Amino acid sequence: MSRAHDDTDGNAAYGKKPFKRAKSHFADRVTADGKDGWPVEAGRYRLVVSRACPWASRALVSRRLLGLEGAVSLAVTDPVQDDRSWRFTLDPGGRDPVLGIRYLSEAYEARERGYSGGVSVPAIVDVPSGKLVTNDYQRITLDFATEWKALHRPGAPDLYPEPLRAEIDEVMxxxxxxxxxxxxxxxxxxxxxxxxxACRGVFRRLDLVARRLADHRYLVGDTITEADIRLFTTLVRFDAVYHGHFKCNQWKLTENPVLWAYARDLHQTPGFGDTVDFDHIKRHYYRVHTGVNPTGIVPLGPGLSGWVTPHHRAELGGRPFGDGTPPGPAPAAERMTSGD
Structure with a gap:
């Protein structure tokens, strides 16, 4: 999720011009061999996310499942951007305590002086230099799964198994x-x-996915993969924001028995629901997109109690973590305190 910090009309621009998702401007990779100049190294990098953003939420889920919390520290931005984009107003003094900056855009500027493009999350920042390393939301989680293996927790699942990659890529x-x-x-x-x-395309694809999941617990193979993470982060936001705010209202997630059960199954799996903050999600979409929602009113619903009801998906078989194990409890400093 990005914002060009030189926009003159800021949040009001959303919904007033055709939507086109920009490619990641900074596509360096953090790899085991450090070929881009950024070697995998415990404690060197900081992952900057918004809990509101589905693209950043992928990285949150992946990091939890793989047990990278001790290797990659976490910075969480305010869900409500201003016209300089993502800001660290949730932290004491309005500064990230590790990077010492008020706005994520400062890390972009440290990487490229005079940068005036979009400022997006997820972002990986090099702590020693304060420079942005990458904002390539499509690649970050794949690299967590493959390049960071030496720092995975014991029992970490294989989220991008090599024999299934072609099928995973096609589904994704x-x-x-x-x-x-x-x-x-x-x-x-x-x-x-x-x-x-666009709306018809959303529901056409969801229908196809529901057929695939009718007799398979997960999208590809019999374990959780990157494909499930990427679908989950949209499904978990569907009724709360996409159905109403984005007018994707041919039906609600809760009205599709297969997808609703699948989403609950994942939400109740350690590493998924414990990264979700519905308060951040709703405040971001309804308050930031003033071109779509000029009043900035945040709806009270939908209720969240259904997320913890039985889903019965285990009857389809499958092993969530394959030969691995669930992640342990989230670090105390990162545990949800509201909205979940």
Missing amino acids: EGVYRDVNNGVYRAGFATRQGEYED
């Missing part, structure tokens, strides 16, 4: 185009036809 591509990104194309559409095409 359709989900990204029509669902992850499709809800934004619908929500920020400026013409009726543009909206209808």
Whole structure:
């Protein structure tokens, strides 16, 4: 989720111009061999996220499942941006306690002086230099799963198993185009036809996914993979924001028995629901996108009690963590205190 910090009309621009997701401007990778100049190293990097953002939430889930909390520290931004984008107003004094900055844009500026493009999360920042390393939301989690293996916890699952990568990539591509990104194309559409095409695409893909999941617990293979993480972060936001705020309202998640059970199954799996903050999610979408919701009123619902009800998906078989084990409790400093 990004914001160009030189926008003149700020939050009000959302919903007033056609939506096009920009490619990540900084696509360096943190790798085991350090080929881009950024070697995997415990304690060197800081992951900056918003708990409101589905793209950043992928990184939160991956980091938890793989047990990278001790290797990659976490910075959480205010869910409500101002016109300089993501800010650290949740921290004492309004500064990130490790990086010492007020705005994520300062790490972008440290990397590229005079940078005037979008400021997005998730972002990985090099702590010693204060420079942004990457904002490549498509690559960060894949590298967590593959390049960071030496620092995974004992029993960490294989989220991107090599024999299944071609199928995982194919499933993720359709989900990204029509669902992850499709809800934004619908929500920020400026013409009726543009909206209808995007909205129909969302539900067409969700129908296909529901058929796939009707007799399979997970999207690819019999364990949780990167594909499940990427679908989950959109599904968990669906009724709270995409159904109403983005007008993706042909049906609610709770009205689709297969997808609702699948989403509850993942939400109740350690590493998923314990990273979700519905308060941050709703405040971000309804207060930041003033071009879509000019009043800034945040709805009271939907209720959250259904997320903890039985899902019965285990009857389909499957092993959530394969030969691995669930992650332990989240570090005390990162535990949810509201909205979950």
